[in-house]
Amino acid sequence: MSTGKNAADEGLEPAASNQVQIEQICAAFDNDHGRMLDILRAVQDAQRVISQDAILRIAELTGLKPIEVEGVASFYAFLSLTPRGRVTIRLCDDIVDRFAGLAEVQAAFETVLGIKTGETSADGAFSLECTPCIGLCDQAPAAMVNDIVLTSLTPESARLFAARLKDGTRPEDLISDRFDDLTPIERARRMVDNNIRHAGCVLLGDVPQDAGLRAAAAATPAQIIESIERSGLRGCGGAGFATGQKWRFASTAGGHRRFVICNADEGEPGTFKDRVLLTERPRLTIEGMTIAARAVGAREGILYLRGEYVYLRELLEDVLADRRVRGLLGSNILGVDGFDFDVRLQIGAGAYICGAEGALISSCEGLPGEPKTRPPFPTTHGYLGCPTVVNNVETFCHAARIMDGGAKWFFDMGIAGSHGTKLFSVSGDCLNPGVYEWPYGMSIRDMLVAVGGEDAAAVLVGGPSGAMIARDMFHRKLTFDDLSTGGAIVIFSGDRNVLEIVEYYMSFFVHESCGYCTPCRVGNVFLQKAVAKFRAGKANPADIDYMRDLSQTIVETSRCGLGMTSPNPILSTLDNFPLVYSAMVKAPEDRLRATFDIQSAISDARHLAKRRSYIFDKDFGA
């Protein structure tokens, strides 16, 4: 039994020791149901399952109903109601990984481990699964093995890794045999290459430590907000809301308790720039949060790190601890009376929807990651109902730099409406995938030259919730007003099948819909099926209208941004790649539906009746 060792250590029956463990875990979080996600993550890590017994006990300890605990446990992909292997391997199943040879890597793992994807080995040692984009598209195919990540996998390396794991090697030792001696940053760099291809002067160039925070400490909250407003900074998480304005709303909202939350959920497939910032500029990120806290009068902060980036946890914990020691977090920051702020890490558990700020707040509150109805907006009613600023990692980094370099310095970069620089995560069919920091305003064509992707036939700007554009639009520019992106740029060469890409992204949205709204939960399934029909060459011309109609319904009736943007892969390719669809449409002969296959429709009955058809078997009776 998997728990046999623990039980022996403590001289308890396994079941009893599990219960003790759960009590310890809950106690570590003060039996607070608001920390349910942390509790469940810890139980999952320790016991590899959230068992029914565990649910009952956790409910008892935290004062919730069992169904509420189960509601959280069943919401997140990384939590599981059935036992998972002690080593759980999650292959990144993004389209970029598929094109980079995922199938062979997957086959290698399956062969060596002796299980199929989706299975757990009989001895409970291994689980093998697929998971959507884990933020490593620049080094695909990639995989998570418990809390570590493996990148640039080949069938050979996969076989080797799997064999070593089978021989009992710890996942950590796959990275380095001196893993335990490495510092957190060394570990992160061993696992993941950050591929910084172009450093701009704001974020990835030289950054003087805490200069922005010092300037902010010397300024009043009103002055900070004014600087940020004048800089023209807009949110880098995708929606592009004016940051200064957001901070102003929160600063004027009523109530004494306010929060600053950093959105490091980075779930949009093809986006990985926050990963790079969190590894290379973690101090700057916290600095920006601290500045925001001073601006809006918040004393508490949360950094919400997606579960896929758990390999950065220690690194971030170390940075937080170090800043506390150096007086940059805690009470009287930089000696300023009453400038108090601290940050806790909240680790997610595999849910794209948790990047949407309402869902992110729900998740921080220990609830299933379902979006909240807006208004009210988080700036007045956010975390625990208090005014809350939620910003992207990059937004906080920019804010810190603006406090140092000045609003005008930032405003003068980029172009009207889109000021400053932006990080772009570029992946797919190009020579130099990685992160690029450029001022806003670059054209797709220039971008493609810079990344070695001149062969591109299609470029996905802003991930699947953005737009897929074709060659005749490569003059368009990367700005908020033209092609807006939270940072994802995925390049596809002419060898790629556009419909395969679209179908993949629709399956992503089907998988990630939280299920609250019927049009999003059900409509996306129908859209995916419709695309599959085109791929199979079974679509009618009318299916194009059907897809547009259904898309419109989903866009108009969904509660949150996921549903509102989920039809974009279809809508943007219908607009920009119409021939891809029309080439696959079968004009019906005699106005009969080519998609209806009479032979397959009667084949069951033919077998049951043990005879052939008078009508449709032409040679019958001959």
Place this chain on the structure above:
Amino acid sequence: MTEPRKARVATASLAGCFGCHMAILDMDEHLIDLMQRVEIHRSPLTDIKSFRHRCDIGIIEGGCCNEENVHVLRDFRRNCDVLIALGQCAIMGGLPAMRNAVMHSDAPLRECLEEAYITGRDIRNVTHNIPNDPALPLLLDKVYPCSEVVEIDVQIPGCAPTGDVIFNALSKLLDGKFDGFERESIRFD
């Protein structure tokens, strides 16, 4: 001046209950108005069993549950200019499509037939056999709405649609002025 040729109308009942055909007759005295403008060709109402002329309008009751339904429906599509799906069975499968709910089975059709003829409660079937006369058309794997088998031009909703709705739709079609229904005329709550 010559009288304009009367429009030719054909009708068929596929996997339906004949209720929709009853509803056609249920238009009462409107039937007289209608008959001044149309002649009924292939139809259970005339017992004409095959197309000898091309028809202007084809009216289909019921969806497709067996191969013969498919054959008839395709024949109608080839021989009619405007094809109407009349009633819920034709439009979406209707009551017969309840058998489509048997889907979480390796052999849904067999399961369905066995329950209907052998294992179901209250069944008195002395032969304990599933009917299998060679004259019986083969069943389809599931019940299909007409629009999945051929293109349908007009749908007249209802189970059954009222005689008035049918009469109005046909009259407008004959005038070349049909463009859907007033919401009020097709709500049933």
